Amino acid sequence: xxMVLASKNPHKLTEMEAILSQLGIEVVLExxxxxxxxxxxxxxxxxxxxxxxxxxxxxxxxxxxxxxxxGLCVTALGGGPGVYSARYGGEGLNDQxxxxxxxxxxxxxxxxxxRFVSCICCAFPNGDxxxxxxxCPGLITYSPRGEDGFGYDPIFLVPEKKKTFAQMTxxxxxxxxxxxxxxxxxxxxxxxxxxxxHQ
Ligand code: IMP
Numbered sequence: 001x002x003m004v005l006a007s008k009n010p011h012k013l014t015e016m017e018a019i020l021s022q023l024g025i026e027v028v029l030e031x032x033x034x035x036x037x038x039x040x041x042x043x044x045x046x047x048x049x050x051x052x053x054x055x056x057x058x059x060x061x062x063x064x065x066x067x068x069x070x071g072l073c074v075t076a077l078g079g080g081p082g083v084y085s086a087r088y089g090g091e092g093l094n095d096q097x098x099x100x101x102x103x104x105x106x107x108x109x110x111x112x113x114x115r116f117v118s119c120i121c122c123a124f125p126n127g128d129x130x131x132x133x134x135x136c137p138g139l140i141t142y143s144p145r146g147e148d149g150f151g152y153d154p155i156f157l158v159p160e161k162k163k164t165f166a167q168m169t170x171x172x173x174x175x176x177x178x179x180x181x182x183x184x185x186x187x188x189x190x191x192x193x194x195x196x197x198h199q
Pocket of ligand 1: 151
């Protein structure tokens with residue numbers, strides 16, 4: 001079976017391929033099947049945004065389509081940046097300016113609790129959906145730590161590991177990250193669906 005990944009990010013393709021090749025599924029990018037769908041992420045939740053993207057690409061290609069949506073939710077910021085993580089502070093900012101905005105927002109704040117969330121949705125042409133959600137709880141640091149990773153990684157501390165995401169190797173991060181957890185759950189749910197045991 002062929003599935004389209006509703007993303008232009010080859011890094012996400014590699015991650016999905018690693019999981020879905022185990023189920024005999026071939027994953028291709030939108031560009032491989034000649035479409036380029038612009039979807040406005042207007043949903044109020046990660047689940048809604050993942051479903052919006054997957055459904056739009058499924059309709060454009062006629063193939064099952066997979067999309068994900070993720071972000072950082074900080075308790076003392078009312079759950080923000082949340083679904084606005086990628087564009088927090090406006091389109092013109094870089095990753096460093098964005099995480100600095102989070103640090104500034106938490107100035108003097110003792111509650112540093114936060115979580116990364118990742119939601120994956122596969123939309124099928126018959127209207128069925130397979131979905132999975134992964135979360136990784138942690139704390140926002142007082143200053144950035146670590147050189148690796150992207151986005152908010154340098155300010156997201158996983159207390160049990162005593163490291164930020166930016167101080168972990170890709171393997172260390174994938175084993176506990178919101179996306180790693182969501183991908184593993186997604187694999188289980190998709191396998192159930194394909195075997196006809198999905199609820
Ligand atoms: P999207 O899921 O590709 O729409 O992007 C969500 C945004 O959330 C990214 O642009 C990052 O700013 C942030 N984000 C999601 N996952 C991670 C992560 O693992 N590390 C750091 N930032 C992340």
